[in-house]
């Protein structure tokens with residue numbers, strides 16, 4: 157079969173509803189601003205992926221960036237590594253962080269989706285693996301153990317093997333009361349993770365994490381600023397609970413920087429920041445060499461594929477931002493998510509896209 161050739165790259169902005177608003181230590185997200193990316197090919201195959209913009213304010217800029225990249229990609233082949241190297245060269249002086257890094261990473265996912273669709277295979281198989289069930293945890297924002305009690309119980313009844321809650325909205329007494337109550341609600345058999353979303357300084361993080369020791373937490377996530385690797389390392393050295401980070405690493409070099417200073421016990425790269433599937437493949441080599449468990453961040457459809465080929469596969473974060481605009485949303489089966497094809501299993505529900513479309 158001749159290699160696929162790119163005819164055009166298009167992006168649409170949507171604001172999709174959320175299963176439940178996500179309250180974090182730095183504000184609430186009530187709907188998910190997504191950029192839907194499509195790579196059209198000469199052969200009639202379309203590769204798709206979506207980007208989570210965090211804030212609707214940046215959607216027009218992201219769409220405009222895709223428009224700017226399209227002329228560089230038209231006529232090029234669907235070869236993810238070559239395209240990423242092409243864009244790295246093109247933007248060497250600007251650098252691939254921020255919005256451009258998000259677009260380059262998402263483009264990579266769409267290219268892999270096109271390759272899988274052309275082959276009629278799930279991407280996991282193209283990567284040398286096989287779709288397989290990956291244990292999933294339900295990812296919550298800040299919780300109110302009283303108001304959210306029934307919904308937390310529902311998460312457990314759905315079969316989730318883990319629950320993650322966010323902390324950082326109050327003082328240590330508030331953290332302890334919340335974790336104690338959530339632990340009581342979900343029971344001891346369910347893994348419980350907490351995420352501080354970068355809200356503490358190292359000294360305060362150490363103080364709070366030591367106090368959380370009795371609750372058998374699976375991990376404490378981003379206790380301090382994500383880019384403060386030394387701070388993460390200080391906390392980790394004195395923490396009785398495994399330290400998790402990685403969702404804000406830009407491309408594989410950030411993962412290497414974090415590992416080299418022992419910033420964490422576990423890692424959770426984000427496909428949209430780590431360089432898409434191509435970036436993920438570099439990082440899991442580092443993780444394997446360091447015997448470090450790897451979990452995903454957002455993007456459950458694509459994450460299920462890459463976790464299936466991750467030797468130190470740990471947890472899939474179930475945060476289904478894409479579900480409202482997908483033809484066949486990912487589902488939870490016996491507490492696990494299994495990768496689906498063809499490609500990444502991403503096909504837009506066009507009626508829903510139309511409904512949530514914004515300029």
Ligand SMILES: [Mg+2]
Pocket residue numbers: 351353377378403
């Ligand atoms: Mg997090």
